[in-house]
Amino acid sequence: MDPSNSAATPGGHPLETTIDDFLESGNKAGNYRDALERVLTQWRQRLEQRDIETVEEIDKRTMASYAQYLSRRVDAGKSRTVDGGITAATAWTYYDYVSSYLSYCVRWDYLEENPAQKGIALDELPPRPTNKSGDQQFWSVDDRQALLRYVDDRAHRAVDERGTGALEELRDRALSYVLAYSGVRGGEILADPRDERRNGLRWQDVDLENNQLLVLGKNQQFEEAQLPAQCHGPLERLETALEPSSPEWPVFVTSHAPSLYGVLPDDVDPSAGEPLELCRSHDIVPPSLSTNGGRSVLKRLCDEVDLEVDGEYLKPHGARRGVGEAVYRERGPAAAQRALRHADPRTTSEMYAHIEASELAEEVGDVFENE
CATH class of the missing domain: 1.10.150 (DNA polymerase; domain 1)
Known part of the structure; x- marks a missing residue:
């Protein structure tokens, strides 16, 4: 109006x-x-x-x-x-x-x-x-490597035992890798029951050839998010095990059985097979893992590997900040702004002001080194 x-x-x-x-x-x-x-x-x-x-x-x-x-x-x-x-x-x-x-x-x-x-x-x-920029959680190199080593080992052991039945372990591994390296927000790839537009990343939105994901950004517009090569293997292995019957399937399918059975038509006998098998045979799109579910996955993984930051488990937004931190230090603020898709460069600058201050202190110290 x-x-x-x-x-x-x-x-x-x-x-x-x-x-x-x-x-x-x-x-x-x-x-x-x-x-x-x-x-x-x-x-x-x-x-x-x-x-x-x-x-x-x-x-x-x-x-x-x-x-x-x-x-x-x-x-x-x-x-x-x-x-x-x-x-x-x-x-x-x-x-x-x-x-x-x-x-x-x-x-x-x-x-x-x-x-x-x-x-x-x-x-x-x-x-x-x-909040001081350096006080907010971010995944450090050690945090990231510790979590990814664990999910790799966990997924490999599960595949050895159950083959493609190790779906949950492969999903958790792919989720950890995408969060750890892409810089996406959890709400951009997982479902939010309060927002029908945020229904989880779909396979049709994953473009490995061009190294990108299509996500609904914070500004409510669809955006291309970068997808580094580190994420490709875990995603490809997950897709092979999941066998989505259409590109509309979510990448990170929920493992909550009642939610899976709940999307099946009334005339489908739940005892006729596993819920994902029934979804495939009846061409039903299963629900995505939710943002709360994603946080629960990370909390459980961190508990299992005894990993924490300041008494907290590794959170999805900490992964995003960790990506920005690494890119900022190695490639500078402009690259970090692009990686995190900040519309305003001031947002990136404020987020990583502690890095700028630290680097400036070193430069100023060099100036006065001979005094």
């Missing part, structure tokens, strides 16, 4: 209508859109309780009041006896969502300026959390 065609009441533009217009604008989809809608709806309902129903009625006092409300929820989150608490990071996320909507209203001339960005309102929020 074109917001310029939205009917304005004599008192201004209705919040409900303009919020709907905002949600329909741009490329908002999936979990991001759902979160925006939920937060903005709750914010609007709070305002309506105070008889504020139009965009033009929003001012810095309105936003300061909302910031105070979020701060109270943060305080509640610090108490184990009070429900409804949130973290400071969540408070800022909610506030930024509302601010984004108000910026949209400014662009359409409903407001002259964004009241959410006034100091009197911002001062009511808790301090914005900051």
